[in-house]
Amino acid sequence: MAPPPTPQTMKERILQTADKLFYLQGIRAIGVDTIAAEIGISKRTLYNHFASKDALIAAYLERRFVHASPSDKPPAEQILATFDSLERRFAAKDFRGCPFVNAVAELGPSDRAVKKIAIAFKESRRLWFRDRLTELGVADADALATQLVLLVDGSIAQDLVRDDPAMARAAKDAATVLLRNAGVDVGDIAEKPAKRSRPTPQ
Numbered sequence: 001m002a003p004p005p006t007p008q009t010m011k012e013r014i015l016q017t018a019d020k021l022f023y024l025q026g027i028r029a030i031g032v033d034t035i036a037a038e039i040g041i042s043k044r045t046l047y048n049h050f051a052s053k054d055a056l057i058a059a060y061l062e063r064r065f066v067h068a069s070p071s072d073k074p075p076a077e078q079i080l081a082t083f084d085s086l087e088r089r090f091a092a093k094d095f096r097g098c099p100f101v102n103a104v105a106e107l108g109p110s111d112r113a114v115k116k117i118a119i120a121f122k123e124s125r126r127l128w129f130r131d132r133l134t135e136l137g138v139a140d141a142d143a144l145a146t147q148l149v150l151l152v153d154g155s156i157a158q159d160l161v162r163d164d165p166a167m168a169r170a171a172k173d174a175a176t177v178l179l180r181n182a183g184v185d186v187g188d189i190a191e192k193p194a195k196r197s198r199p200t201p202q
Contacts, residue, residue, distance in 0.1 A: 010041070010045070010049060011049040011050075013039055014035065014039060014041075014046055014049055014050065014056070015056070015059055015060065015063060017035050017038050017039050018030075018035050018056050018059075018060050019060050019063055019064070021034065021035060021038065022057070022060050022099075023064075023094075023096055023099055023102075024094060024096060026102070026106060027057060027102075027103060027106050027107060028106050028107070031053070032046055032047075032053050032056070035056075054113065057103070057107075057114065058113055058114070058117065060099075061099065061100060061103060061114065061117045061118070061121075062117065064099045064100070064121075065117065065120070065121050065124075067124065068125075068128050074189075075132040075133070075135040075136050076132075076136060076179060076184050076185070076186050076187075076189055077189050078132055079129060079132050079133075079148065079175065079179065080172055080175060080176065080179075080186065080189050082148075082152065083151075083152075083155070083168050083169070083171050083172035083175060084168070084172070086152065086155060086156070086168040086171070087165045087166075087168035087169060087172075088165075090155075090156075090159045090164075090165035090167065090168055091165045095159075096160075097156055097157075097159075097160050098153070098156055100117065100118035100121045100122065101118070101153070101156075103117075103118060104118050122149065122153075125149055125152070126145050126146060126148075126149045127145070129144075129145035129148045129149060130142055130144075130145035133145055133182075136184050137183075138182045138183070138184065139182070139183075140182075144178060144179075144182055147178055148175055148178065151171040151174055151175050151178075152171065154171065155167045155168050155170065155171035158170075176189075
């Protein structure tokens with residue numbers, strides 16, 4: 001018999017609520033009053049856990065900074081599966097794009113703390129691609145990794161405008177061409193359809 005779930009701490013409740021509201025409605029649109037009211041606590045209680053809204057924003061983005069899970073699948077399959085994952089996320093009703101891009105767009109590049117976290121996240125994704133490409137023996141893995149993250153971000157932007165998960169498939173097709181041009185044998189990986197599982201928001 002599994003043990004009962006550990007009760008959430010107040011700090012976790014605040015952060016989870018802020019995460020939902022910031023992502024779905026926007027950082028500027030949501031004040032600490034709204035977050036406190038959603039939980040049923042006072043602003044004072046909220047500030048006991050997060051000294052300012054800026055501190056809460058930083059914690060929200062750090063919570064979203066999830067590193068890619070290790071995998072024993074072939075590197076080329078891992079790379080192209082990224083776009084299958086995007087297609088599933090695009091299909092989610094609560095998908096609102098990349099939270100890091102959204103935060104920089106809302107708060108502006110002058111918010112150095114937010115921009116620093118956003119750059120770190122984007123670079124971690126680029127380096128993940130680079131590492132997989134290096135495993136494949138690609139000559140200029142660094143440049144190709146940059147091109148692949150541009151396909152990822154471009155497909156996210158297109159989906160937000162068009163509300164069309166097929167943008168991820170188009171990006172996957174383009175990634176396949178780039179890999180083949182770099183000498184990677186993708187075999188029939190590119191033709192494999194995305195597994196239909198419950199989509200999760202980014």
